[in-house]
Amino acid sequence: MLSGLWLLRLLGPAPGAAPAPQPMVTILIWHWPFTEQPPELPGDTCARYGVAHCLLSTNRSLLTSADMVVFHHRELQTQRTRLPLAQRPQGQPWVWASMESPSHTRGLRRLRGIFNWVLSYRSDSDIFVPYGRLEPRSSPAPPLPAKSRLAAWVVSNFQERQQRARLYRQLAPHLQVDVFGRASGRPLCTNCLVSTVARYHFYLSFENSQHRDYITEKFWRNALLAGTVPVVLGPPRATYEAFVPPDAFIHVDDFGSARELAAFLTGMNTSRYQRFFAWRDRLRVRLLTDWRERFCTICARYPYLPRGQVYEDLEGWFQA
Ligand SMILES: *[C@@H]1O[C@H](CO)[C@@H](O)[C@H](O)[C@H]1NC(C)=O
Ligand SMILES: *[C@@H]1O[C@H](CO)[C@@H](O)[C@H](O)[C@H]1NC(C)=O
Numbered sequence: 001m002l003s004g005l006w007l008l009r010l011l012g013p014a015p016g017a018a019p020a021p022q023p024m025v026t027i028l029i030w031h032w033p034f035t036e037q038p039p040e041l042p043g044d045t046c047a048r049y050g051v052a053h054c055l056l057s058t059n060r061s062l063l064t065s066a067d068m069v070v071f072h073h074r075e076l077q078t079q080r081t082r083l084p085l086a087q088r089p090q091g092q093p094w095v096w097a098s099m100e101s102p103s104h105t106r107g108l109r110r111l112r113g114i115f116n117w118v119l120s121y122r123s124d125s126d127i128f129v130p131y132g133r134l135e136p137r138s139s140p141a142p143p144l145p146a147k148s149r150l151a152a153w154v155v156s157n158f159q160e161r162q163q164r165a166r167l168y169r170q171l172a173p174h175l176q177v178d179v180f181g182r183a184s185g186r187p188l189c190t191n192c193l194v195s196t197v198a199r200y201h202f203y204l205s206f207e208n209s210q211h212r213d214y215i216t217e218k219f220w221r222n223a224l225l226a227g228t229v230p231v232v233l234g235p236p237r238a239t240y241e242a243f244v245p246p247d248a249f250i251h252v253d254d255f256g257s258a259r260e261l262a263a264f265l266t267g268m269n270t271s272r273y274q275r276f277f278a279w280r281d282r283l284r285v286r287l288l289t290d291w292r293e294r295f296c297t298i299c300a301r302y303p304y305l306p307r308g309q310v311y312e313d314l315e316g317w318f319q320a
Contacts, residue, residue, distance in 0.1 A: 025299050026055045028066035030084075031075035033097070033291050046296035054299030056292065064089055067302075070119070070295060073098035077107045083114065093305070095119055095127070095298065096314060103209035108315035115311045119298065122213045122318075123242070126309075127301050129294045132220025134244055134283040141280040145198035145227045151177045151265060152197045153204040154222060158183035164206035164233055167258060174262035177204065194226045201273065202250070202265055205230035212320070213239055217289065224248070225285040229276045231265070245279045 032038035038058045046054035063069065063084060071083070073096060088094070096115040098105060117126035158165055171177060180186045180196065188196055197203050203223040207214055215234055223230030230249045232240060237251040255261040288294065311317060 022053045024053050024055055025068075025302055026057060026062060026066045027295060027298055028060070028062045028069045029056060029058050029295060030060070030069055030071045032058055033072040034074060039292065041292070045292055046299060049293045049296045051296040051299050054296055056295050060084075063087055066092070068093040068095055068117075068298070070095040070097050070298070071115075073100070073105060076111070077105070085114070093117060096311070097294075099129070099131070099294075101207075101209045101211045101214045102319050103211065105318065108318060111311075111314050113310055113312050115314060116309055117298075117305055118311065118314075118317075119294065120318075121215070124213075126305055127298050129288055129297055130243065131216045131289070132224070132285055132287045134224075134279065135286045137280075137282055137284040141284070144277060144280075145195075147199060147201050147228075149176075149178060149200045151175055151202040151204060151231070152200040152228075153177055153179050153206065154181040154188065154193060154197065154218075155179060155184065155206075156182040157208065162208060163210060164204075164208065167206065167233055167252065168204070170258035171262055174259050175265060193222060197222055197228055198226045200228050201268070202231050203228045205232045205234070205249075207232075207234040210234055215240065215243070217287065219249075220285055221287055221289075225287065227277075229273070231261070247275055248279050249276070 029038070041056045041058065043055060045056055046052070057066070064087065069088075069092065071094065076083075093116040094114060095117045096111065097119040099121055119125060119127040119129060121130055122128070123130075153168065155164075160166075168177065168179075178186075178200070180188050180193075203226065205219040205223045207216060207218060210233070212235055215232075219230050219232060219234070219240075224244070231252065232249050233252045234240070237246075237253060240249055240251065250261075250264070252261060255264065
């Protein structure tokens with residue numbers, strides 16, 4: 001019986017029995033994301049992330065033998081790369097990988113009926129890789145950075161049609177917001193963002209587009225890791241609450257108007273403000289920004305990934 005077999009699998013080998021040798025899973029990464037120069041991928045790459053029996057490679061001559069092939073969408077989109085469909089071994093799983101939102105994703109229509117698994121920030125992905133998460137803390141939290149200013153925003157691509165631009169325009173008359181980034185005339189040096197925004201009480205974690213589960217480093221790194229309170233514009237409050245405690249952030253949807261939101265921020269007292277950081281006593285932020293770690297996650301999920309599944313309508317799934 002199937003359920004009995006599952007149970008045996010879960011219980012593992014009997015005590016004293018020789019452990020069954022676990023086969024190595026080989027993942028061919030067709031394009032390393034955003035670069036022509038993939039990192040060195042020594043055999044123990046995934047072991048560093050706590051994942052065993054997992055080999056990442058960019059060597060395309062492994063196409064016929066790899067356990068699966070991963071295609072990162074950006075390169076499919078910009079280089080209009082031909083997929084090696086003719087050389088694809090029968091039954092080889094192919095993975096579609098992307099951390100971009102649907103607003104910045106084109107060309108999905110021609111990818112119908114090709115991919116078996118999806119790796120993305122969407123929590124219903126076969127391989128779910130958020131931009132960050134909270135983990136239990138083993139050592140005391142460092143003290144909060146000293147705050148001297150009210151609200152910061154970092155924006156590199158300001159477009160009036162974006163919801164975040166409209167909200168900023170509505171807030172600005174009621175709230176002193178210091179704007180940094182390429183679009184503001186006050187660019188930040190590469191490693192200055194966190195230390196700069198840490199001096200602020202609030203950080204405007206406004207996503208560039210609003211989509212299901214789309215919560216990026218604007219939330220995890222620029223706000224939570226920096227030690228400032230995120231004011232979020234993104235998916236609904238319930239989505240954030242699936243990942244962090246409800247009192248760790250301020251959601252713009254909780255206010256009837258930009259003026260009300262501004263009044264809440266400017267009228268804050270110290271005891272109320274401290275409550276936003278209650279989570280820091282027991283939790284810490286972990287960023288998941290390294291593509292090596294993201295790809296190694298596939299092996300951790302491998303035994304549970306659905307076999308025989310095909311995304312007939314990848315675009316329909318992703319736009320939903
Ligand atoms: C790629 O893999 C093939 C087959 O295993 C091997 O012969 C070749 O040396 C590899 N190339 C590189 C650059 O590692
Ligand atoms: C601080 O603000 C909270 C919430 O607005 C309020 O309930 C509390 O009484 C205030 N505390 C002080 C000391 O003003």
